[in-house]
Amino acid sequence: xxxxxxxxxxxxxxxxxxxxxxxxxxxxxxxxxxxxxxxxxxxxxxxxxxxxxxxxxxxxxxxxxxxxxxxxxxxxxxxxxxxxxxxxxxxxxxxxxxxxxxxxxxxxxxxxxxxxxxxxxxxxxxxxxxxxxxxxxxxxxxxxxxxxxxxxxxxxxxxxxxxxxxxxxxxxxxxxxxxxxxxxxxxxxxxxxxxxxxxxxxxxxxxxxxxxxxxxxxxxxxxxxxxxxxxxxxxxxxxxxxxxxxxxxxxxxxxxxxxxxxxxxxxxxxxxxxxxxxxxxxxxxxxxxxxxxxxxxxxxxxxxxxxxxxxxxxxxxxxxxxxxxxxxxxxxxxxxxxxxxxxxxxxxxxxxxxxxxxxxxxxxxxxxxxxxxxxxxxxxxxxxxxxxxxxxxxxxxxxxxxxxxxxxxxxxxxxxxxxxxxxxxxxxxx
Ligand code: DLL
Numbered sequence: 294x295x296x297x298x299x300x301x302x303x304x305x306x307x308x309x310x311x312x313x314x315x316x317x318x319x320x321x322x323x324x325x326x327x328x329x330x331x332x333x334x335x336x337x338x339x340x341x342x343x344x345x346x347x348x349x350x351x352x353x354x355x356x357x358x359x360x361x362x363x364x365x366x367x368x369x370x371x372x373x374x375x376x377x378x379x380x381x382x383x384x385x386x387x388x389x390x391x392x393x394x395x396x397x398x399x400x401x402x403x404x405x406x407x408x409x410x411x412x413x414x415x416x417x418x419x420x421x422x423x424x425x426x427x428x429x430x431x432x433x434x435x436x437x438x439x440x441x442x443x444x445x446x447x448x449x450x451x452x453x454x455x456x457x458x459x460x461x462x463x464x465x466x467x468x469x470x471x472x473x474x475x476x477x478x479x480x481x482x483x484x485x486x487x488x489x490x491x492x493x494x495x496x497x498x499x500x501x502x503x504x505x506x507x508x509x510x511x512x513x514x515x516x517x518x519x520x521x522x523x524x525x526x527x528x529x530x531x532x533x534x535x536x537x538x539x540x541x542x543x544x545x546x547x548x549x550x551x552x553x554x555x556x557x558x559x560x561x562x563x564x565x566x567x568x569x570x571x572x573x574x575x576x577x578x579x580x581x582x583x584x585x586x587x588x589x590x591x592x593x594x595x596x597x598x599x600x601x602x603x604x605x606x607x608x609x610x611x612x613x614x615x616x617x618x619x620x621x622x623x624x625x626x627x628x629x630x631x632x633x634x635x636x637x638x639x640x641x642x643x644x645x646x647x648x649x650x651x652x653x654x655x656x657x658x659x660x661x662x663x664x665x666x667x668x669x670x671x672x673x674x675x676x677x678x679x680x681x682x683x684x685x686x687x688x689x690x691x692x693x694x695x696x697x698x699x700x701x702x703x704x705x706x707x708x709x710x711x712x713x714x715x716x717x718x719x720x721x722x723x
Pocket of ligand 1: 529536613
């Protein structure tokens with residue numbers, strides 16, 4: 294099923310024409326309504342009328358997270374408050390949050406984008422969907438909620454927290470789809486096992502997971518535990534929230550709603566556009582009224598696929614996020630993404646779903662320590678087996694990372710669980 298055939302199956306040429314028309318319009322709009330953009334354009338002598346082709350987008354300066362923070366709270370807004378109907382914010386790691394405002398039309402477009410991605414993931418109006426994202430300033434809860442309602446699904450706005458109750462609701466209300474972060478879904482799966490639920494107690498068919506990085510291996514673990522098909526969807530508050538892109542059932546990358554969000558991949562060091570391979574995703578909102586964003590550097594590392602997909606959608610797809618350029622760990626000169634570690638660990642049957650990465654410096658030397666939760670506590674009773682497993686993990690990690698690690702095995706269910714985005718890395722070097 295395709296939610297909006299017209300938008301999701303147009304030819305590449307039609308899409309290009311639509312994007313150009315919208316790009317010209319949004320650039321003019323941003324220039325006229327937002328002083329921040331006007332100043333940036335004027336500084337380099339760029340006029341909205343200079344944008345004549347899609348390629349001309351390269352002439353527009355990038356927007357970065359600190360631009361939103363520097364203009365806190367409403368500096369990048371293009372409309373007066375009487376046109377604003379919703380305000381969300383993303384909590385940064387430090388200081389003030391970044392604020393995003395939505396007009397009625399923005400909320401309408403947002404719901405449409407979510408409806409498209411949940412249908413692509415296999416949901417319909419027949420589904421009963423439990424949303425375990427927080428309802429609040431975070432965009433996850435409300436974003437998914439209104440899109441699913443638009444589709445006509447039955448929404449259970451469970452919000453985050455109280456995991457035992459989540460499982461009870463899931464069973465009693467007959468939830469067929471689950472919305473959460475992948476790490477929380479995995480935790481719910483573990484907890485269900487611990488509390489003695491059988492997979493057949495639940496009617497789950499589809500997992501709509503997003504808001505944090507995941508690997509195919511962790512998705513597989515969730516599928517095994519909860520008996521559903523795990524799908525990935527991506528987005529960020531600055532651009533809209535969830536709804537930028539999502540998986541179809543062919544597992545070929547996440548289809549981008551590119552009639553609303555124009556993607557580019559750049560070299561994260563030089564800013565140059567890459568036509569092939571991995572780089573930093575840059576997004577431009579093509580239709581957003583409340584807070585148009587031109588060429589936003591997401592810091593998320595991915596690549597784009599333009600070939601047709603077997604599902605019939607013609608929209609460009611993005612690969613799962615390999616990591617964030619600011620998550621990348623430089624250890625003894627080697628670049629490492631936490632997702633590489635996760636792939637190795639989750640591919641090993643003896644290991645449970647949780648791990649933590651700690652980076653330290655001892656005697657001027659970087660140490661990469663990996664805390665790994667065992668699946669089965671009985672292993673702890675046999676020192677020889679434990680030692681052999683530790684050596685195997687070290688070896689497998691070294692094959693992928695090229696550096697040595699310190700592996701610590703810990704008891705099942707002993708590492709911290711998160712209801713939202715999991716925090717896997719602690720870097721103690723700075
Ligand atoms: O996490 C929006 C969202 C909510 C997306 C629910 C999907 C589902 P922020 O809190 O602003 O917004 O965080 C955005 O989260 O730049 C990525 O680094 C990361 N992220 C989001 N989705 C994925 C994903 C929401 N599917 C930041 N895979 C983004 C990997 C993701 N990383």
